[in-house]
Amino acid sequence: MHNYLALVPTVRWQDALDILIVAYVIYRVALLIRGTRTMQMVLGVVVLGAAYVASQMLGLFTVNWLLNNFLSSLFVILVVIFQPDIRRALMSFGAGHLFGVRRPGSKLTDDLTAAAAWLSARRIGALIVVEQEAGLNEYVETGRAIYGEASPELIETIFMHNSPLHDGAVIVKGDRILAAACLLPLSTNPAVSLALGTRHRAAIGLTEETDAVVIVVSEENGMISLAQEGKLSRGLDPQELLHRLHQLRV
Secondary structure, X not given: OHHHHHHOOOOOHXXXXXXXXXXXXXXXXXXXXXXXXXHHHHHHHHHHHHHHHHHHHHOOHHHHHHHXXXXXXXXXXXXXXXXXHXXXXXXXXXXXXXXXXXXXXXXXXXHHHHHHHHHHHOOOOEEEEEOOOOOOHHHHOOOEEEEEEOOHHHHHHHHOXXXXXXXXXXXXXXXXXXXXXXXXXXXXXXXXXOOOOHHHHHHHHHHHHOOOEEEEEOOOOOOEEEEEOOEEEEEEOHHHHHHHHHHHOO
């Protein structure tokens, strides 16, 4: 019996800590990709890996050769396919979000909600981007510099139909509006409904590439939507919008 016990490796406290850190990082990454296209692609890679092992066991040499050549360049393929998701995950890591640390919320949520409610009641289209940890300078430069206080009155004035700045997005950082009439990237996700207009596709597109939060007000029906992490929540009333913004600690 003592001989068998000698074969059992000694577990150091560093080993336990190592396992806990890796498990927690995997858990946080799983939360980041849950419900996104990335999760579906990861499942696809797992299926391909299982098929590769099965082809070896069953002696399917041609299938095994094809999968072997594909999987040998898998790292490069994954970097290309998951580029936006990798960038967002790294930004979350740098911001402390990966470990559950979030920056405190601000009173900006009340002003944004008030502006969205006013625009919604009058069916005035709007696209309001709230910068988070990732800088949006490349999009700010496509618009007209404002750098004014992000008050409901200023936001409402910008999006009025006769305003020369009503087309495009307003980008907010902290309690300041950096620019208006900014151009945003449209989503290329084929799963996005074709019924969505340019504003909604732009909101989804930006949140696929950055950690920004985007408020959209539809010009057709006044519906308020909120985009974050490539997902769009539609049909929010002002109270729901306020609650969501507080949850995101905007």
